[in-house]
Amino acid sequence: xxxxxxxxxxxxxxxxxxxxxxxxxxxxxxxxxxxxxxxxxxxxxxxxxxxxxxxxxxxxxxxxxxxxxxxxxxxxxxxxxxxxxxxxxxxxxxxxxxxxxxxxxxxxxxxxxxxxxxxxxxxxxxxxxxxxxxxxxxxxxxxxxxxxxxxxxxxxxxxxxxxxxxxxxxxxxxxxxxxxxxxxxxxxxxxxxxxxxxxxxxxxxxxxxxxxxxxxxxxxxxxxxxxxxxxxxxxxxxxxxxxxxxxxxxxxxxxxxxxxxxxxxxxxxxxxxxxxxxxxxxxx
Amino acid sequence: xxxxxxxxxxxxxxxxxxxxxxxxxxxxxxxxxxxxxxxxxxxxxxxxxxxxxxxxxxxxxxxxxxxxxxxxxxxxxxxxxxxxxxxxxxxxxxxxxxxxxxxxxxxxxxxxxxxxxxxxxxxxxxxxxxxxxxxxxxxxxxxxxxxxxxxxxxxxxxxxxxxxxxxxxxxxxxxxxxxxxxxxxxxxxxxxxxxxxxxxxxxxxxxxxxxxxxxxxxxxxxxxxxxxxxxxxxxxxxxxxxxxxxxxxxxxxxxxxxxxxxxxxxxxxxxxxxxxxxxxxxxx
Numbered sequence: 001x002x003x004x005x006x007x008x009x010x011x012x013x014x015x016x017x018x019x020x021x022x023x024x025x026x027x028x029x030x031x032x033x034x035x036x037x038x039x040x041x042x043x044x045x046x047x048x049x050x051x052x053x054x055x056x057x058x059x060x061x062x063x064x065x066x067x068x069x070x071x072x073x074x075x076x077x078x079x080x081x082x083x084x085x086x087x088x089x090x091x092x093x094x095x096x097x098x099x100x101x102x103x104x105x106x107x108x109x110x111x112x113x114x115x116x117x118x119x120x121x122x123x124x125x126x127x128x129x130x131x132x133x134x135x136x137x138x139x140x141x142x143x144x145x146x147x148x149x150x151x152x153x154x155x156x157x158x159x160x161x162x163x164x165x166x167x168x169x170x171x172x173x174x175x176x177x178x179x180x181x182x183x184x185x186x187x188x189x190x191x192x193x194x195x196x197x198x199x200x201x202x203x204x205x206x207x208x209x210x211x212x213x214x215x216x217x218x219x220x221x222x223x224x225x226x227x228x229x230x231x232x233x234x235x236x237x238x239x240x241x242x243x244x245x246x247x248x249x250x251x252x253x254x255x256x257x258x259x260x261x262x263x264x265x266x267x268x269x270x271x272x273x274x275x276x277x278x279x280x281x282x283x284x
Numbered sequence: 285x286x287x288x289x290x291x292x293x294x295x296x297x298x299x300x301x302x303x304x305x306x307x308x309x310x311x312x313x314x315x316x317x318x319x320x321x322x323x324x325x326x327x328x329x330x331x332x333x334x335x336x337x338x339x340x341x342x343x344x345x346x347x348x349x350x351x352x353x354x355x356x357x358x359x360x361x362x363x364x365x366x367x368x369x370x371x372x373x374x375x376x377x378x379x380x381x382x383x384x385x386x387x388x389x390x391x392x393x394x395x396x397x398x399x400x401x402x403x404x405x406x407x408x409x410x411x412x413x414x415x416x417x418x419x420x421x422x423x424x425x426x427x428x429x430x431x432x433x434x435x436x437x438x439x440x441x442x443x444x445x446x447x448x449x450x451x452x453x454x455x456x457x458x459x460x461x462x463x464x465x466x467x468x469x470x471x472x473x474x475x476x477x478x479x480x481x482x483x484x485x486x487x488x489x490x491x492x493x494x495x496x497x498x499x500x501x502x503x504x505x506x507x508x509x510x511x512x513x514x515x516x517x518x519x520x521x522x523x524x525x526x527x528x529x530x531x532x533x534x535x536x537x538x539x540x541x542x543x544x545x546x547x548x549x550x551x552x553x554x555x556x557x558x559x560x561x562x563x564x565x566x567x568x
Contacts, residue, residue: 005310009300012300016296019289026289033325037324038326040321041317041325
């Protein structure tokens with residue numbers, strides 16, 4: 001999925017957010033900003049929107065040193081997710097069959113996202129997580145995903161955000177012997193790297209990382225080993241918008257699980273409702 | 285007053301607004317955007333914020349030809365201001381003495397501004413105009429302005445936005461024989477140029493324009509003739525934030541009349557309330 005003019009407000013918001021977080025020093029802020037603007041003016045725009053986040057993160061790394069700007073938010077998200085976990089999982093399994101319950105929670109966790117919504121507040125997360133239990137989700141899509149998971153021998157599961165990953169666990173545990181996890185190779189936004197796996201309850205699984213800081217899987221910059229791991233699986237499950245935006249033309253069986261959080265993605269999907277739950281199977 | 289990091293959201297909003305208005309063609313939008321980003325990355329940032337608007341407007345002019353992007357809004361603002369004029373002027377003069385009434389209306393008109401608030405809606409303007417009659421305004425400042433006007437023999441009155449100019453009329457008429465008007469030399473945002481004087485009820489006054497498209501008075505780019513006219517007056521009255529931001533270090537008697545519409549200006553004034561009425565006399 002390609003960057004469009006409508007992505008600009010988001011890109012600008014991220015620039016401001018990253019610069020603010022990176023430093024309080026006005027000279028360094030100016031340096032960062034000038035570098036980000038110059039790079040944006042020059043860069044290839046035939047890219048998915050997460051390429052802009054990669055570019056900005058690399059500039060932050062160059063100017064202020066390798067920076068995990070969302071470290072605090074990442075750990076708080078994980079803590080919060082763990083706190084509400086029991087309560088929400090209990091309600092989910094009471095209202096839905098175990099697979100649908102796990103699926104709804106995994107998608108629901110996707111609301112924890114600082115990349116798209118700079119003003120995202122953890123305090124709102126709890127109610128946003130609960131609302132996912134009542135949102136429409138087509139039964140045929142649930143069945144299609146469940147069938148694909150049952151048939152698959154090897155599943156590559158590409159994680160997205162911290163906090164969200166806590167909720168992925170319930171789903172992943174349903175095919176735990178088949179799964180390899182995919183994570184970002186370097187810190188970017190609040191995306192999961194190897195560092196946060198254990199605290200998210202996802203220790204012990206085989207893991208491959210992209211070796212890159214695109215908040216998605218860049219066809220250009222992700223490690224060949226990452227693609228090899230993906231192709232060795234007979235099913236890929238990719239969480240979140242960033243993975244969808246970067247992998248929507250992947251040519252092997254893949255399911256994208258996410259909430260349609262921005263109007264560009266909602267439009268790209270033919271006008272789905274903002275915030276709606278998406279279970280999109282391709283080549284399946 | 286100098287550009288600060290906190291001005292960025294506004295600058296980014298303006299970029300998007302100008303590009304959207306300038307063209308629907310995606311290639312031209314990309315060209316405009318790249319040029320604006322590159323210019324912003326390179327430009328001197330020791331400037332007042334309106335310098336960024338000038339820069340962007342010049343890029344629009346270069347890429348799509350001299351463009352009066354807010355022509356429709358400018359004329360609609362003028363029409364709206366005329367429509368509510370009788371009603372609001374009647375209420376103002378009933379509630380306040382004639383000078384204070386005129387002053388409140390002149391400042392109140394300053395709420396009609398597309399430059400700062402991209403989402404400004406003319407439909408809200410009427411109630412925003414009426415609210416100005418009830419907002420706090422220190423009597424000593426009113427008296428100081430009135431005294432300065434009475435003492436002055438020549439007054440240079442720098443206009444700001446369309447629509448707003450309709451409300452300036454009542455104030456200007458109180459010293460009509462002393463006044464020369466200052467306007468922008470080229471279209472920029474919804475600022476008044478010579479074109480809109482007659483429709484605003486301000487025909488017949490001597491006029492000097494800046495010869496420039498800064499939405500303020502650029503010490504660098506405004507015509508020498510404009511500064512000469514200002515210095516020949518013994519009192520300058522400057523309307524709106526753009527004039528304040530660009531002329532706050534002017535070294536002759538000057539009154540700035542505006543609403544503090546953004547947090548950067550509010551902070552610069554020592555933490556005044558957002559939206560408050562400002563009558564700021566310098567060197568008087």
